Amino acid sequence: MCDRAGSFYERNGQYAQALRMYCQALDSALAVWGPGHRNVAASCGNLGMVYQEQGQYARALELQHRALEIKIRVCGHDHPDVATSYNNIGIVYKSQGRYNEALEEYRKCLKIRVDKLGHEHPDVATSHLNIGVVHKQLGDFEKALFHYGKAQEVFVAVHGHDHLDVAASYNNIGEV
Secondary structure: OOOHHHHHHOOOHHHHHHHHHHHHHHHHHHHHOOOOHHHHHHHHHHHHHHHHHHOOHHHHHHHHHHHHHHHHHHHHHOHHHHHHHHHHHHHHHHHHOOOHHHHHHHHHHHHHHHHHHOOHHHHHHHHHHHHHHHHHOOOHHHHHHHHHHHHHHHHHHOOOOOOOHHHHHHHHHHHH
């Protein structure tokens, strides 16, 4: 319940309330399941994203790495939940302007997602999109276009041509 409330507050930019709810969710998960449970990892990841939004990058990375460690221990190295943690760590690095480190995390995420979900999954498209954004920031427009194109291919395959994700992908390509 607290996670859902935290998510609502986070989506609406009410970060103090989101932090309060996510902290309650973490406390509950720790009390019920102990420190090595998936729900603890989820709460750490949620808290980390709020701290990232607030520019508290050190705290965000600490929580995202804690979530990653738990997920690897519980799910193994090649689980989609582990990929999500790599993605979240990449988001924090990108927000800091640490683009090469962000690329490394996004590539780990992409590999797991392709291996486990296949090439035509929306999460794979999101990974390509994130990699494209970083390449654009680095001024490597050829690689940015490649990854934006891959994202677009997946979005078209999954959603058809008349979908907002496809329109957004045209915009991304046009911006490069």
